[in-house]
Amino acid sequence: MFHRTQLLLDRAEAHQRSGEWQSAIALCETIFESSWRSGRIEDLLESLLRLGLLYSARSERELSDDYFQLAFLIANRGGDDQRSARALNGLGISSHRAGQIDLAQRYYLEAKLLAIASGDRRTRGDIELNLGIVANLRGDLSGALVHYEHALIEYEALGHRQRIARVLNNLGMLQTDLEDYASAAESLDGALQICREIEDVEVEGIVLTNKTELVLALGDLEAARSTCDEAFEISSRLDNGQLKAEALKSYGCIYRRTDKPHLAESHLLQAIQLATEIGYPLITADAYRELALVLRSEQRNKEALDCLNKAHGLFAVLQARQAQAEIDQRLEQLQQDFLSLVARWGESIEAKDHYTRGHCQRVAEYACCIAERANLPEGDLIWFRMGAFLHDVGKIEVPEAVLNKSGPLTPEERKLIERHTIVGDEILSSIAFPWDVRPMVRSHHERWDGRGYPDGLAGTDIPFAARILRIADVFDALTTARSYRAPLTPSEALNVMINDVGAFDPRLFEVFHNSLNDLWNRGRQLMDSA
The missing domain is CATH 1.10.3210.10 (Hypothetical protein af1432)
Incomplete structure (x- = not known):
């Protein structure tokens, strides 16, 4: 790769870590234009892949997919398995964020074969991480753990601290789901420490939103509010819609648990609106699930049922089986509450x-x-x-x-x-x-x-x-x-x-x-x- 191109890519990555998205995009577009004119294929492919990731992170899927597809077309024709794998992995990430889980998994598996063939450990680690996220979403927690461990092996061998932080973050989420709170705290704190040492503000914000969920599970509402405040501040500074929607959802959870239903409803509705606008159905589904609990506490059962049904429908599309099962339990509980009421009334009528x-x-x-x-x-x-x-x-x-x-x-x-x-x-x-x-x-x-x-x-x-x-x-x-x-x-x-x-x-x-x-x-x- 051209030496100046590598310097520009390094600067773009530094801008991305600090949340300066436009500066990162501008540098990658400069590389794209110069390499297109000069015919430097490797430089062109690197700029396309970076632009795809940047626009994907900003929830601009159409642009992101265009860059990844063009990168795959050029790399595949040139027999470049490593960059072909990265392009397919990028398309998988984009599909995953849009809720197209089957399509995402197909991209990831095809990318994994190419990454193995090329011997690219970093890309293989990225793909293992993404396959772990899919497995976790579908309720296959043991499968998710295996993928995360494989990703960690690849990243530790390379000494890639940013990616190690991402795996630790996902391990922390998984351990929270498994109610292994001590391990979850260790994983998330480890991820936070790395992010702050390498000044990766974006991943720090992601970790903070997940730590908020952990602290909520432990019942420490004051600490949850403090952690959520940090995550929301980062999301606002970076203008990151996904982070902001996650933080708004967390505020809704906190306010519900502190008996402030109106504030809970307001923040959850904001999370739903933002997540819908930027195309993050998983956040939308989670927020609807939480909003149903708020509405049930206020005896607004018709609205609660509507929210549960919306959440169930979104989780079904996402094939989030564990979440679907939880929604089914809540729907069944709602039905049982009313069935018991109806049965008592029926007995009263027929007794007369x-x-x-x-x-x-x-x-x-x-x-x-x-x-x-x-x-x-x-x-x-x-x-x-x-x-x-x-x-x-x-x-x-x-x-x-x-x-x-x-x-x-x-x-x-x-x-x-x-x-x-x-x-x-x-x-x-x-x-x-x-x-x-x-x-x-x-x-x-x-x-x-x-x-x-x-x-x-x-x-x-x-x-x-x-x-x-x-x-x-x-x-x-x-x-x-x-x-x-x-x-x-x-x-x-x-x-x-x-x-x-x-x-x-x-x-x-x-x-x-x-x-x-x-x-x-x-x-x-x-x-x-x-």
């Missing part, structure tokens, strides 16, 4: 109304059978089932004598019964369900022709879920014994419902009709197990 024992559960089963065939989204079914189970919750306020009366109801008693839809809606108004179950409770006695109650809604003005629920509710009432009649068979009930012109949504009734055998079998299984 002797003629509807098991009615709520059967109606929920019938309604879900119809909803599945009507293409209600799978993620909504658990909440739909809860709404169906609670459809008669307002009967808690109806006197038992009226509920269990064997003879005809007086007009006043009928008004009391019909008010159960409004009372149920009022009862649920104070409960922050993640899915809107109240329209099911209020409107399940509305008719398609507008002659129902309590609001006289007609056609598609009746909420979709309530239209399904009405069919299930009427069918169970007809096929269940009453004091004044024996239960009807499914076919008899179907004929009664067909003859009740204008009662039901025609399209949904057709779905019900077509699924009658399956629906009835599911109901019988519930009766037999009761």
